[in-house]
Amino acid sequence: CTIRIWKSDSPDLRQFRHVFTLEGHEGTVNALAVAEGTDILTSGSADGTVKIWRLSGEAGQLLETIPMKPRFFPLTLSLNTLQSDGKSRPLVLAVAGTMNTVQVYAAESSDSPSFKLCAVLSGHEGWVRSLACTQDKQSPVGDLLLASASQDKYIRLWRVRRGEVITSVPTEDEDPMLSGMEPTLTNKAHEFEASGSKYSITFEALLFGNEDWIYTAAWNPDPERQQLLTASADNTLTIWEQDSVSGVWMSTERMGELSVQKGSTTATGTTGGFWIGLWAPDGKQVVSLTRTGSWKLWRYDGDSDMWVQGLGISGHVRSVNGIQWDSGGAYLLSTSADQTTRLH
Numbered sequence: 001c002t003i004r005i006w007k008s009d010s011p012d013l014r015q016f017r018h019v020f021t022l023e024g025h026e027g028t029v030n031a032l033a034v035a036e037g038t039d040i041l042t043s044g045s046a047d048g049t050v051k052i053w054r055l056s057g058e059a060g061q062l063l064e065t066i067p068m069k070p071r072f073f074p075l076t077l078s079l080n081t082l083q084s085d086g087k088s089r090p091l092v093l094a095v096a097g098t099m100n101t102v103q104v105y106a107a108e109s110s111d112s113p114s115f116k117l118c119a120v121l122s123g124h125e126g127w128v129r130s131l132a133c134t135q136d137k138q139s140p141v142g143d144l145l146l147a148s149a150s151q152d153k154y155i156r157l158w159r160v161r162r163g164e165v166i167t168s169v170p171t172e173d174e175d176p177m178l179s180g181m182e183p184t185l186t187n188k189a190h191e192f193e194a195s196g197s198k199y200s201i202t203f204e205a206l207l208f209g210n211e212d213w214i215y216t217a218a219w220n221p222d223p224e225r226q227q228l229l230t231a232s233a234d235n236t237l238t239i240w241e242q243d244s245v246s247g248v249w250m251s252t253e254r255m256g257e258l259s260v261q262k263g264s265t266t267a268t269g270t271t272g273g274f275w276i277g278l279w280a281p282d283g284k285q286v287v288s289l290t291r292t293g294s295w296k297l298w299r300y301d302g303d304s305d306m307w308v309q310g311l312g313i314s315g316h317v318r319s320v321n322g323i324q325w326d327s328g329g330a331y332l333l334s335t336s337a338d339q340t341t342r343l344h
Contacts (some may be wrong), residue, residue: 001025003032003043005060019248022053033077035091038110044074050095052113064171068116073098078131083142083162090194090323091115092160094146098126102148102158104201106194106198118192119201121158126151126213133160134219138242145204147228149214155207155230155240165189207240215275222283227252229286233273236296237288239307239311253307255286255298264305265284274344283300287312305317316342 003022008015027046041053041060048071048091068074075097081089088109096102102121107113111278122167130149135142137158149166187328190201192220212233220227228240236256242249256274286307297312316336323334332344 001027001029001045003029003041005055007058014042019285022062022097024051024062024065025049027073030073030075030097031066031077031144033079035079035081035110037081038091040079040091040110040113042077042079044077044095044097046073048073049074050074050077051117063113064115066095066105068095068097068103068199070099073097075127076131078133078146080133081341082106082144082146082160082194082197083197084197086090088195092194092199094131094133094148096131096148097128100124100128100150100152101265102125102128102131102146104190106192106199118194121148121190121201121203123203123315124148124150124152124154124158126241129215130150130211130217130224133219134226137223141154145219146201147217147219149230151213153208153210153214153232155214155228156203156215159204161200162197162320163200163326163328164198165191165202169287191207207249207251209251209254210234210236210238215273216277218277218279220283221279225283227283229277229279230275231277231288235273237274237277237286237296239286255289255309256296309321309329311339316340 005019006016007019025047029045031044039055041055042050044050048068050066051062054063056063074095080092082092083089088111091107091110091113093105093115094102103117104119105115106118107115127188127212128148128150132147134145140161146158146160147155149155187203192199210232214230214232214313216231218229230238238251239253240249240331241252252272274290276288276289287295287297289295295312297310298307299310301308302331316338318336320334320336323332325332336339
């Protein structure tokens, strides 16, 4: 029920010291989010609340507690700043978890944030496990793209735009192309105001192709590439990218193993798929943690324009039956009751 804050005081960024502890939640803390360039931290807990904290020096201050209504457990948060005409930049907070909707809150500024519910994004048919936000690199006005990944096997992209809503297509009732589709595909605009500016949130795209729950989503930190990485229980990592000509989002790379071949699904599988997908800071490596506790790693080869699997941190999941060094002492071979042989 606590949050511990750690700080690096040495040139070696792997060395951290404990600075202080934030207390106040009455349930396990499941999610954290910060907004770049601010001292605001948000936390989501199994007590059904989201708390807003300010980190100052070597102390933390609780600013606000937001109860989830209707009550649900927040599993993922996304906190970002918005473009504004004023001196202060408003904050937008997206919250999701054990519901099939995404709640969006807005605050006038980070100086004295007071969050108010401004939109409820619907369309998912299962728990939303992950939220990830990035600035749209193709937008001249600094739009944000919010990705929501769900247990319904889909990822939805939402556009957060500053200014009046521009209706470039007919409404759903008038558009013959949309009228025959499922009701969850809607172009409804959610409008709100913050710090004297108007904003809107609209549905942007539906990404599909996974065969099981999607656990995490993360945008590539490379400022030159707008790619979304997702990790799924179907034993795959997927990189999604927008086609430069058509604007359609599609999977440009799938790494891992097909669940139809492995027989591994959330309900019946033994491995449980990939739980976490992470980018390296340069955006040219990805790693994933599997249910068995092993890590898998891929590196991007620019010459071949392909992702090549490398050696990740891994280990046996059952008793080890034998080990043997090679003659030069550089490698260790081990065999295990988990029916695998590993070279270390």
